[in-house]
Amino acid sequence: MFDYDVIVVGCGPAGLMAAAELKEKGINVLGVDKKPRLDKNIRSASGFFNDGQEMNGEYIQLEHLEGKTKINYTKCGFSLEYSKPMEAIHHTHIIVNSGSHFQATSRKKPLYHIFNPTTWLSDRYKRAKNLSVPFMTDTVAIRAKEINGGVEVNLRTRGKTTSKTCRKLIASDGLQSRITRNLGLNRNRLVFGKGPTIEYEMINVECPLDRGDIYITGENNIGQPGGVIAVPSPRGKKAYRFETMSALPGSTSYNMIEFFIKKSPFAKWFKKAKIVEKTAAIVEMFTPIKTPYLGNILLVGDAACFAEVLYQGATMCGYMAAQAIDNELKGKNGFKEYTDWWNSSFEWNKDPKRMADYTKRVLFTRFFTPDEIDFLFDLSERHPAVVGEMETGVYNYTNALMDYFSGLPGVPDQLKEKMKMIKEADFDKLLTVISRRRD
Ligand SMILES: Cc1cc2nc3c(=O)[nH]c(=O)nc-3n(C[C@H](O)[C@H](O)[C@H](O)COP(=O)(O)OP(=O)(O)OC[C@H]3O[C@@H](n4cnc5c(N)ncnc54)[C@H](O)[C@@H]3O)c2cc1C
Structure with a gap:
């Protein structure tokens, strides 16, 4: 009666994880994404990875293996393989308008590790493909609505409109989720702010500071209000991602990063530097959705969150969503279980x-x-x-x-x-x- 048991709309870290887990359970699942390629990241993400600490109801432990990293989610009870090493970072810096510098250092254990978002996505995509998950790429989900005890989703692939049906739908279509908006679930959320970001990933950066993230602010340094965040990149010891924090319109981000690398007192760091990747994103801050489901639709990952669940959180949401859907399909109240977990895990759900x-x-x-x-x-x-x-x-x-x-x-x-x-x-x-x- 339905085309699929489950359709996953949005195949970022949350959706790819959910789709693979569902398929592994023998569930007939389809993944849909507007991107042409699912193994490449095109939305800015700095690559911070927070392990070895309690965070959002989880305690992630890394195992550094030969040329790769095993990621253990000790509370949710699953593990992943990340196919590259993750560098440990021990320093964090702030530089203000006057040039004053602050540095904090962690000696006992790293402040965090860094990862490459594209490697993360490509690892998750490979697993899903090995399990033969079917995907519709280049396909925008326009609207999802309840029909006959299931869900119908309208899709547009390169100008052609179709619809598909399923028993349950996962909306993991990110922070600006269309599904969330069309279901009316943003109506009661408070919006705190919205801004663009541009990220340049650069190699051969002559940064004299101990390797770590650097938050740089002040008009002398970035030409306008806001900030630039530099984060070490896994591409090499002289590689960093530089990401803007600015107000709309998007041109402010561009002007900020260009000023920073070409006209600021830091321009000397960039004499031999080369941009290897440019990405952008719109960052939005809403209060989270406390009941992330409606009928047969479950909102997963950034689609229901405050600001960001991060890659590590999105993957965990995808895993938990697959367990929830499996239970729903067996006639149990899986969405309620997911909701309880969501509210008792993420810090901003527990305490605003x-x-x-x-x-x-x-x-x-x-x-x-x-x-x-x-x-x-x-x-x-x-x-x-x-x-x-x-x-x-x-x-x-x-x-x-x-x-x-x-x-x-x-x-x-x-x-x-x-x-x-x-x-x-x-x-x-x-x-x-x-x-x-x-x-
Ligand atoms: C500037 C910035 C810096 C960040 N830094 C970090 C960091 O250092 N570490 C970290 O872990 N996280 C970071 N994040 C956050 C992280 O990127 C997100 O929390 C995470 O990607 C959320 O995963 P998700 O799967 O829920 O959503 P997303 O990753 O946004 O994936 C959503 C997917 O849905 C697809 N999609 C959207 N709409 C539709 C539609 N209508 N139809 C079909 N497909 C659709 C998109 O193409 C995308 O593939 C950062 C984010 C930003 C913006």
């Missing part, structure tokens, strides 16, 4: 303040005046910041940093109060502060 804690990593400098930041960064040059075992997580990093700055000798009480306020700030407070500042 975690949306702010996640975002403060790159925004906390805006709470301070330029003089205050210069004062703190100058002090930190004399008292190096060493990140301990517990504080490396993305949600807790800024709070740990505020504790570190507060503990430095000679920090006035007024600044300590400000740091307390930063630690306590929720998303509303964060937005109020950043909308007052231009840098």
Whole structure:
């Protein structure tokens, strides 16, 4: 009666994982994606991988094998192979308008590892192809609607419109999910902001800093308000991804990155550098969807989240979605189980303040005046910041940093109060502060 048991709309990290898991269970599944190739990433992604820490209800452990990496999801109970080594990164930097520099270093274990999003997708795609998952590429899903106890999805492939039916549909079509929007599930979400990003991946970059990510802000450095984030790239020791954080329109991103690499005090890093890949994305911040399903449609990964679930989270969502669908097809309440897991795992589902804690990593400098930041960064040059075992997580990093700055000798009480306020700030407070500042 239905064309497929399951149609997976959107074959990024979440959809590819779900499709392969479903097929392995003997379920008749179709993957649909608007991209022509599923083994290549075309949307900006920096490549941070957070392992060896509790994060979003999971504790990922890496096993570094000969030329490849085994990724163990110890709580969800599954493992993946990533076909390349993952480099460990121990340093993180911030540079502000005046040129003042802050560095934190983790000695005991890495702050994070880095991966290549294209390798991740191509590994997941290979597995799905080996399992003979059928895919429709170059195909946009326009709308999904409930019919006769299942779902009909309208598709457009290179101008030609068709429709397919299934018993259950996974919408893993990303942050700007059409399926989520068309089902009306964005209606009750609060929107915090939207902005473009452009990413240049570059080789032969003469960066003198200890290898790590660098957040660079200030009009002297990037020509306008916003920031550029540099992240080490797996392409080599002198390779980095440079990614903009700016406001709409998209041309601001382009102007920012071009200024940074050609006209800023950092232009000397790029004398021999070469751009090897350019990508872009629109970043949007909504409150998450707490009940990520409607009828026979399950929203998976970024399609229901706050900001991003990351590759590691999307893959975990895909795995859990496949278990949920399998249970649904057996007449059990799999969507409810998925929802319970979703709400008890992702930090911002458990506590809305975690949306702010996640975002403060790159925004906390805006709470301070330029003089205050210069004062703190100058002090930190004399008292190096060493990140301990517990504080490396993305949600807790800024709070740990505020504790570190507060503990430095000679920090006035007024600044300590400000740091307390930063630690306590929720998303509303964060937005109020950043909308007052231009840098
Ligand atoms: C600037 C930036 C930096 C990031 N940095 C990192 C990082 O360092 N580490 C990390 O792990 N994550 C990072 N992320 C986040 C990460 O990319 C996402 O969280 C992750 O890709 C979400 O996976 P997903 O499968 O849910 O969605 P996506 O990866 O967005 O996949 C959605 C898929 O659906 C397809 N699609 C969309 N609409 C349709 C449609 N209507 N019909 C058919 N197909 C459709 C798309 O082509 C795509 O293949 C970053 C994101 C951005 C924007």
